[in-house]
Amino acid sequence: MNIVSKIESEQFKSDLKPFNVGDTVKVHTRVIEGDKERIQVYSGIVIGRKGTGINENFTVRRVSYGEGVERVFPIHSPRIAKIEVERKGAVRRAKLNYLRSRKGKSATTVKDQVVRG
Amino acid sequence: MSIGLLGKKIGMTRIYDDKGRVTPATVIEAGGNRILQVKATDKEGYSAVQVGYGDQKPQRVGKAMTGHFAKTSSTPKRFIREFRLADGAAAPESVDLPVTGFEVGQFVDVIGQSKGKGFQGTIKRHNFHGQPMTHGSTMHRRNGAIGNRSTPGRVWKNMGMPGHMGDERVTVQNLRVLQVRGEEGVIIVAGAIPGAKGTFVVVRPSKKKTVKK
Numbered sequence: 076m077n078i079v080s081k082i083e084s085e086q087f088k089s090d091l092k093p094f095n096v097g098d099t100v101k102v103h104t105r106v107i108e109g110d111k112e113r114i115q116v117y118s119g120i121v122i123g124r125k126g127t128g129i130n131e132n133f134t135v136r137r138v139s140y141g142e143g144v145e146r147v148f149p150i151h152s153p154r155i156a157k158i159e160v161e162r163k164g165a166v167r168r169a170k171l172n173y174l175r176s177r178k179g180k181s182a183t184t185v186k187d188q189v190v191r192g
Numbered sequence: 193m194s195i196g197l198l199g200k201k202i203g204m205t206r207i208y209d210d211k212g213r214v215t216p217a218t219v220i221e222a223g224g225n226r227i228l229q230v231k232a233t234d235k236e237g238y239s240a241v242q243v244g245y246g247d248q249k250p251q252r253v254g255k256a257m258t259g260h261f262a263k264t265s266s267t268p269k270r271f272i273r274e275f276r277l278a279d280g281a282a283a284p285e286s287v288d289l290p291v292t293g294f295e296v297g298q299f300v301d302v303i304g305q306s307k308g309k310g311f312q313g314t315i316k317r318h319n320f321h322g323q324p325m326t327h328g329s330t331m332h333r334r335n336g337a338i339g340n341r342s343t344p345g346r347v348w349k350n351m352g353m354p355g356h357m358g359d360e361r362v363t364v365q366n367l368r369v370l371q372v373r374g375e376e377g378v379i380i381v382a383g384a385i386p387g388a389k390g391t392f393v394v395v396r397p398s399k400k401k402t403v404k405k
Binding site: 078079081082083086105107129130149151152153154 | 202203204205206207208210211212214219221371376378380
C-alpha cells in the first residue's frame with residue numbers, strides 16, 4: 076500500500092455515518108475556548124460534498140435570522156465530534172447551489188426521501 | 193541526534209494534530225541510509241561523513257565505485273552526499289542511519305532540485321508587474337526599462353531578465369518534523385519541499401532554528 080494513502084487512512088474517522096447531498100444534518104463541532112472545550116451544534120442542509128479521502132469537505136447551508144449562512148467542514152476533522160442525519164433529502168443534483176437564490180420556505184427545505192419498502 | 197539524512201520526496205498530504213488543526217505536510221522516504229566513508233581531518237583534510245541512499249543495480253555502477261561500496265560492504269547506492277561534522281564531533285557509531293535520529297518537533301532544512309520551468313519571462317521569473325493589457329497599451333508582459341541614461345551608462349548587475357527558471361538547487365529552511373515513522377523509514381515535515389515526487393533530497397537539522405528546551 077502506498078505510504079501516503081496509508082498515512083491518510085490512519086486519520087480517517089471509523090465511526091463516520093454515511094450522509095448525502097440534500098440531507099438535513101446536525102454537525103457537532105468541538106469549540107475550544109481558553110482551556111475549556113464544548114460542543115456546538117450547527118444544523119442545516121448539505122448542499123455539496125467536495126474532494127476525496129482526507130481532503131473531503133462538505134458544505135452545510137442554513138438560513139439564520141433571514142440571512143443565509145454556509146459553513147464548510149472537512150469530513151475527517153477531529154474538531155467534528157459527530158454528524159447526525161436528521162432527514163434524508165431527495166435531490167437530483169450533486170450541488171444544491173440553487174438554494175442560494177431561493178427565498179422563504181423553498182430555501183430551507185428539500186423533498187424528503189421516500190424509503191421504498 | 194541525526195547528522196542528516198538523504199531521502200526521496202514521496203508526496204504531500206495533510207496532517208491533523210491533537211487540537212484538530214490541519215497542517216500541509218510532505219512525506220519523505222529516508223529508510224536505508226548508510227555511511228559509506230568517514231573522512232577525518234588528518235587524512236582527508238576535513239571531517240565529514242559520506243552517506244548513501246537508494247539502491248542502484250550493480251551493473252550500473254563502475255568498478256571504482258563498486259570497490260568503494262565494497263569497503264563498507266554496502267549495496268550500491270544511487271544518491272551519495274556528505275555531511276560535515278563539527279570540529280571534534282565523532283561520527284555515528286552505527287553504519288546504518290535510521291530515520292529515528294530525527295525527533296518529532298525538531299526543525300530541519302531540506303535541500304533539493306526544484307522543478308524546471310523552462311525559459312520564462314520576467315513576470316513569472318522575477319515577479320515583475322507587467323504593463324496594462326488594455327487602454328491602448330501594446331506592451332503587455334515585457335520587462336520594461338532596464339537602466340538609466342549616460343549615468344551609469346550600463347545595465348546594473350543582477351537586473352531581472354528573462355531566462356531559464358527552476359531546476360536549481362533550493363534549500364527550504366526551518367521545516368517542523370511532524371512524524372517519524374521508524375518502521376516505514378519515513379519522516380513527515382510541515383510544508384512543501386523543492387522538486388517533483390521522486391526527487392532526491394537532503395534533510396539536515398536546521399542551521400538556524402532549534403527547539404527551545
